[in-house]
Amino acid sequence: MKPILEIKNISKRFMIHHEKQTYLNLRDSLATLFKRSKTSDEIFYALDDISFDVFSGDSIGIIGKNGAGKSTLLKILSKITPPSSGKIICRGRIASLLEVGTGFHAELSGRENIFLNGSILGMKRVEIQKNFDAIVDFSGVEQFLDTPLKHYSSGMQLRLAFAVAAFLENEILIIADYLKIYDDFHL
């Protein structure tokens, strides 16, 4: 059986600027057209030659210190940022949950946010409609479904976000910092 994910020699480089200016601005870029800037750049490898395979049915956990590159790897797998070298072969639809409630909008109601968040995560509208009652049921915020999200407690927001994510049917699920909600809310 072929692996569902083949990660081959993935590296991600970042440039670290050593100077007081930490962000780009147009004036400086124009200035450097005419003269070489005096900044020194250091190449930093967030990921250096990572390879591994994932087979269907596997659950893999990545553990490491802060700044080890865990999130960078997940961002590359989610296509948010491209690798500097190497490649990944995917044989399935990826859904990534790098943040709880991506795309939630504080002004919109719980109902509206279920649809918005669901579609941003890659669900089709019919899929969300089909699972709507189950999502609401699972989230336990039925009473406040038409209340703007800004009036929700942070716990309620988390539950709503988690309920939507629970109905993803993708073959590959990438999760970061998500499961602590399990503990927080004894789900």
Place this chain on the structure above:
Amino acid sequence: MEYEIKPSEKLSLGIEELWQYRELFYFFTWRDIKVKYKQTVLGFAWAILQPFFMMVIFSLFFGQALKVPSDNLPYPVFVFSGLLLWNIFSSGVTSAGNSMVSNANMIKKIYFPRLIIPVSSVLVALFDFFMSIIIFIGMLIFYHIHIEILKMLLFVPSGLIICCVSTFGLGTFLAALNIKYRDFKYIIPFLVQSLLFITPVIYPVSILTHDFLKYIVALNPMYAAVTLFRSGFIEVPMQWNLLLISLFSGFTFLITGLYYFRKTETYFADLA
């Protein structure tokens, strides 16, 4: 289904992928329209009231007081027809230009074709247009404007298309620039404001006596948009050379904008 994730690939429009994500166009547009009028008493009426009051102010000060000519149309109709398109452009360019920065949180956390966001910004502006066109139809009836249906069906949509093309082109270009150089946060409002003065919204091009000034106005893609749109209602000889320059400039915006956006979009998450 098998696909690869690699370092930046060759440049393409990615139509296929956009089609796959087509529902997101709807959801982002829907979100922005909803949010825009949330917690307002008048709601969607704001989409109509804003251009209406602009028209009243312009008619009083430019039409009545300054006696700006208006190509055989009553001045309020003349200025409102220009404002309709101008509002698509100004709100479209402003919100599309800032869209990547204002949605940075999402860009850093999830993947979808980034182009969907500026497209939705233009669609929101287009929605406001269709709301305020109700007033325009009322004005056409009120002032007994004689309309040739065939001419209107030809010129009005073509003006609208040019308007959307150039709004989208400039909007995407600015969106991509803005995420890298935050200078554009200050440039965008200034740019939009100055462009109003070189678009024949408040005045007709016929009052420009200098040829040089006419050509400057023609470099602005909104010249073609407004002129074509108005040609649906008035009999003015077309100045084809100016029109062609303006159309060319509009499509240049589109191509440059799309090219630069697609070229830089893979790194948006790193820059945001």
